[in-house]
Amino acid sequence: MADLQSQDYIRRSASTLTPPSVRNHDQEVAKLIDVSRCIGCKACQSACMEWNNLRPEIGHFEGAYDNPADLGPSVWTLMRFTEHENEEKNLEWLIRKDGCMHCEDPGCLKACPAPGAIVQYANGIVDFVSENCIGCGYCVKGCPFDIPRVNPVDHKSYKCTLCSDRVGVGLEPACVKACPTGAIMFGSKADMTDWGGERVEELKSRGFANAGLYDPQGVGGTHVMYVLHHADKPSLYAGLPENPRISSFVGLWKGIAKPLGLAAIGFTALAGFFHWIVAGPNEVQPEDDLEADHLLHGHDDGTPGFDDHRDAAE
Amino acid sequence: MSYPAGTIVRNNTAARINHWITGGCFTLLVLSGLSMFHPMLFFLSELFGGGQWTRAVHPWFGVLLTVSYAGLIVQFWRDNLWSWDDIAWMAKIDRVLLNEEEGVPEVARFNAGQKFVFWSMALLVPVLFFTGLGIWEVYFAAFTSIEQQRIAVLIHSLAAVAAIMIWIVHVYAAIWVQGSVKAMTQGYVTPGWAWRHHRKWLRRLAATGSNPPAPGAGTELRR
Numbered sequence: 001m002a003d004l005q006s007q008d009y010i011r012r013s014a015s016t017l018t019p020p021s022v023r024n025h026d027q028e029v030a031k032l033i034d035v036s037r038c039i040g041c042k043a044c045q046s047a048c049m050e051w052n053n054l055r056p057e058i059g060h061f062e063g064a065y066d067n068p069a070d071l072g073p074s075v076w077t078l079m080r081f082t083e084h085e086n087e088e089k090n091l092e093w094l095i096r097k098d099g100c101m102h103c104e105d106p107g108c109l110k111a112c113p114a115p116g117a118i119v120q121y122a123n124g125i126v127d128f129v130s131e132n133c134i135g136c137g138y139c140v141k142g143c144p145f146d147i148p149r150v151n152p153v154d155h156k157s158y159k160c161t162l163c164s165d166r167v168g169v170g171l172e173p174a175c176v177k178a179c180p181t182g183a184i185m186f187g188s189k190a191d192m193t194d195w196g197g198e199r200v201e202e203l204k205s206r207g208f209a210n211a212g213l214y215d216p217q218g219v220g221g222t223h224v225m226y227v228l229h230h231a232d233k234p235s236l237y238a239g240l241p242e243n244p245r246i247s248s249f250v251g252l253w254k255g256i257a258k259p260l261g262l263a264a265i266g267f268t269a270l271a272g273f274f275h276w277i278v279a280g281p282n283e284v285q286p287e288d289d290l291e292a293d294h295l296l297h298g299h300d301d302g303t304p305g306f307d308d309h310r311d312a313a314e
Numbered sequence: 315m316s317y318p319a320g321t322i323v324r325n326n327t328a329a330r331i332n333h334w335i336t337g338g339c340f341t342l343l344v345l346s347g348l349s350m351f352h353p354m355l356f357f358l359s360e361l362f363g364g365g366q367w368t369r370a371v372h373p374w375f376g377v378l379l380t381v382s383y384a385g386l387i388v389q390f391w392r393d394n395l396w397s398w399d400d401i402a403w404m405a406k407i408d409r410v411l412l413n414e415e416e417g418v419p420e421v422a423r424f425n426a427g428q429k430f431v432f433w434s435m436a437l438l439v440p441v442l443f444f445t446g447l448g449i450w451e452v453y454f455a456a457f458t459s460i461e462q463q464r465i466a467v468l469i470h471s472l473a474a475v476a477a478i479m480i481w482i483v484h485v486y487a488a489i490w491v492q493g494s495v496k497a498m499t500q501g502y503v504t505p506g507w508a509w510r511h512h513r514k515w516l517r518r519l520a521a522t523g524s525n526p527p528a529p530g531a532g533t534e535l536r537r
Contacts, residue, residue: 014353113350114365134365136350137451141464150451155366249464253471258352261475268479272486275411282413282511283492289506295520296505 011120013112019119026122030189031162031173032196033097034227035237036203036211037183040065040079040095047178048077051163071098073151076160077175080238096226096237097175097184100147100160102126104220107246110254111142124189124223125162133157144219144244162223192225199227218245317502322519324497332385333498339379340481346372347474373450380443387436393423394433400426420513431484438477445470
């Protein structure tokens with residue numbers, strides 16, 4: 001969203017050169033979302049709208065507590081409610097705050113064809129720079145979490161910035177600030193991992209044997225982590241991916257296909273050039289003209305030649 | 315429209331207009347498509363007014379090209395039907411490439427290489443069109459799943475690379491075989507050119523007195 005910290009990029013979309021990265025002493029940050037402490041008040045959603053000046057269109061009731069029904073260009077975070085019946089036939093209300101996970105290896109950034117439209121700062125935050133976005137939707141294909149949304153009005157892609165503008169000046173993200181139960185915490189990735197570990201131990205002591213920290217390694221870990229009571233089944237939480245990774249189709253397309261494709265095109269052109277150098281042009285020779293002339297006009301038996309049929313064509 | 319006396323019509327006006335609409339679209343598609351394919355070629359997007367314009371206009375070039383190529387198929391399919399002679403010609407491709415065409419089978423209106431270009435594009439253009447629809451964010455994103463889009467965009471890029479390679483072969487061959495460009499710009503060739511490169515075609519024209527280049531001109535002989 002905001003292109004504030006141009007000197008601490010560690011990744012920059014569609015760039016073959018090393019981005020400016022001298023300020024690499026930055027600590028990696030992380031947001032820790034403790035699902036077990038969430039009460040579903042949506043204060044985080046409101047704070048996100050307020051800080052980022054987002055006003056999604058009023059939608060329709062879809063038969064669920066989710067409001068709005070889905071993420072959108074102006075809905076960067078969303079409480080997703082799941083009614084789960086556990087083995088004891090008790091209801092568990094699983095409420096997950098959905099939004100960008102700020103992957104260490106971001107699929108959106110990998111897929112993006114526009115230089116500098118997606119960047120990753122040294123602190124780990126993945127940001128969309130709207131000015132450079134061309135609206136192609138490749139980030140949507142790259143993301144393993146189905147997060148980015150392209151706005152049909154301005155053809156720009158949007159998602160949670162992890163309040164990079166706030167973090168850049170030493171504040172916590174707006175959703176963290178607003179959370180009344182401490183379910184959303186923010187700090188260094190190391191601290192959040194430790195704190196998440198403590199929470200997991202506590203949940204285990206309370207009978208949630210499968211509690212765990214969701215920091216999927218398939219995308220190199222994420223800068224938004226969840227504490228889940230059922231970490232063995234993340235998909236319970238409104239379809240949180242079990243083992244998210246960048247699709248191998250995207251990997252092929254943005255990996256080997258790019259250099260190989262250009263090389264193949266270049267090789268074809270070179271082959272043509274060297275053919276010209278070796279064999280040269282194929283030119284009509286005088287004897288071809290003679291032979292053709294003989295064929296067309298050399299009829300000794302009186303049958304009509306070509307020219308006799310030929311009008312001033314068309 | 316008249317042609318110089320003593321020349322042979324190779325491509326009529328409709329075919330030439332149709333061809334160059336296709337060629338123009340293809341060139342624009344290559345430039346705009348490559349800019350979104352590799353970061354080092356993103357500068358090409360400036361030709362179209364920047365990245366947003368490139369993204370917006372590329373699919374429309376594609377639609378136009380698909381319609382235009384359909385026209386080429388209608389006009390040229392008959393003369394591009396594969397025959398056993400083409401296998402024999404392919405077997406002597408090394409002689410053809412060295413401009414030493416003694417003993418190479420005579421060629422009708424199109425040789426096997428030209429037919430390969432024609433049918434490859436007849437396959438690749440629809441592939442590019444339909445995969446392109448799948449990733450046309452503005453209008454069709456809602457009709458495909460993200461996984462389908464991932465597959466579509468991979469196929470689209472691979473098919474595009476293949477099409478560009480064939481396009482280079484096509485353009486180079488036209489330069490290599492002197493007189494071919496004129497056949498598609500002015501529309502005519504000399505009898506000597508036809509004798510050298512498409513002798514069977516010339517023989518049929520001569521034998522039937524056909525007014526070329528109606529599709530299948532000269533095929534009366536085969537009956």
